[in-house]
Amino acid sequence: MNVCKKCDSEFESNYCPNCGHPQVIERINGRYILSEIASVLNFQKGILYTIKELLIRPGQSIRTFISEDRNRLVKPIMFILITSLIYTILLSIFHFEDGYLSYSGDKESTTLKIFKWVQGNYGYSNIVMSIFIGLWLKILFRKYPFNFFEIIILLCFVMGVGMLIYSAFGIVQGLTHINLMQFGAFVGFVYTTYAVGQFFEKRKLLSYVKAFFAYILGMLTFTFIAVGAGILIDLIK
Ligand SMILES: [Zn+2]
Numbered sequence: 001m002n003v004c005k006k007c008d009s010e011f012e013s014n015y016c017p018n019c020g021h022p023q024v025i026e027r028i029n030g031r032y033i034l035s036e037i038a039s040v041l042n043f044q045k046g047i048l049y050t051i052k053e054l055l056i057r058p059g060q061s062i063r064t065f066i067s068e069d070r071n072r073l074v075k076p077i078m079f080i081l082i083t084s085l086i087y088t089i090l091l092s093i094f095h096f097e098d099g100y101l102s103y104s105g106d107k108e109s110t111t112l113k114i115f116k117w118v119q120g121n122y123g124y125s126n127i128v129m130s131i132f133i134g135l136w137l138k139i140l141f142r143k144y145p146f147n148f149f150e151i152i153i154l155l156c157f158v159m160g161v162g163m164l165i166y167s168a169f170g171i172v173q174g175l176t177h178i179n180l181m182q183f184g185a186f187v188g189f190v191y192t193t194y195a196v197g198q199f200f201e202k203r204k205l206l207s208y209v210k211a212f213f214a215y216i217l218g219m220l221t222f223t224f225i226a227v228g229a230g231i232l233i234d235l236i237k
Contacts (some may be wrong), residue, residue, distance in 0.1 A: 094174025
């Protein structure tokens, strides 16, 4: 009898009948490396497939991820961390004007330090921002059957694509020196509204209007709390 390494069931075949875990896993070799690279680049699955789907039919593909199939799109939290990292790396190579979030103020203030941290850590910051946007979405779309965490997953995907849109404009600006970041920010904003609106109710204009306001209110709440926390800390000091 074999004992499953994953769920401790006993069985005789090569695969565990309870959880599907194979009895022996292949050693890592050249073929494994190639298949891992292929699965990342694969247009049927993996990151390129995820980006393609999120651009063509964001609402439908995220709904499918949430309720039917978790294997075709990449993991959403990983996705926003990777896309934010891509943006941060490109920002440091091309030195384009940061179109995503900019803040100027007193150099010594804690508020400025908070925003500097946000700009240095877009991956984590985007997750924090999505909590605020998510709360507004939950309020504005309270009659829809999605819980708060499902809305966070939606935002991880949508904001991840947003980071890629800013990255693309950043590369073009870095190479041509034409100031495009404000236009890029606008395109990112239109995409976000379109994707979130489509996710909730594709054929309803109000859905897009609510998506637009949830995004604005979420970002404002985030900024308000960051500025407020900064001022409060400075007062205590
Ligand atoms: Zn098992």
